[in-house]
Amino acid sequence: xxxxxxxxxxxxxxxxxxxxxxxxxxxxxxxxxxxxxxxxxxxxxxxxxxxxxxxxxxxxxxxxxxxxxxxxxxxxxxxxxxxxxxxxxxxxxxxxxxxxxxxxxxxxxxxxxxxxxxxxxxxxxxxxxxxxxxxxxxxxxx
Numbered sequence: 001x002x003x004x005x006x007x008x009x010x011x012x013x014x015x016x017x018x019x020x021x022x023x024x025x026x027x028x029x030x031x032x033x034x035x036x037x038x039x040x041x042x043x044x045x046x047x048x049x050x051x052x053x054x055x056x057x058x059x060x061x062x063x064x065x066x067x068x069x070x071x072x073x074x075x076x077x078x079x080x081x082x083x084x085x086x087x088x089x090x091x092x093x094x095x096x097x098x099x100x101x102x103x104x105x106x107x108x109x110x111x112x113x114x115x116x117x118x119x120x121x122x123x124x125x126x127x128x129x130x131x132x133x134x135x136x137x138x139x140x141x142x
Contacts, residue, residue, distance in 0.1 A: 052098035053080070053123035054105075056091040060116035068093055071112040076100025092123055 056068070068081050072093045080094030095101055104110065104120055111117045 047124035047126050050123045050125050052101060053092060053094045054101055055121045055123040056118040058119045059089045059091055063112055063116050067113050075104050
């Protein structure tokens with residue numbers, strides 16, 4: 001005769017009790033689609049803030065490097081003013097003292113010259129682009 005004693009081994013009472021206990025639904029496993037930890041808003045530009053450097057956007061096309069220098073040097077000594085070529089209406093202003101940027105960032109929009117405004121944000125350190133290492137980011141793409 002076949003030995004069928006294994007079939008009749010009683011289940012441990014704990015598992016049966018857990019399933020039958022009222023008020024104890026089985027654990028719900030969130031599907032990976034529902035449980036995404038990414039926020040609905042797109043993440044900000046990756047990188048770390050540069051406290052002594054400002055990123056200018058929505059810049060009027062008539063604003064020149066001289067205009068930016070004349071306006072922003074009233075907040076503190078500048079060490080860099082840069083407007084990338086290509087007409088993207090952006091620019092960068094760097095200060096010797098990071099404290100200078102704090103006063104500027106109190107206001108989002110600044111009138112650099114009559115009728116011409118820029119929006120101001122803290123500049124971000126761009127992460128290195130893999131093989132195209134810019135060598136500590138000191139190279140300007142003029």
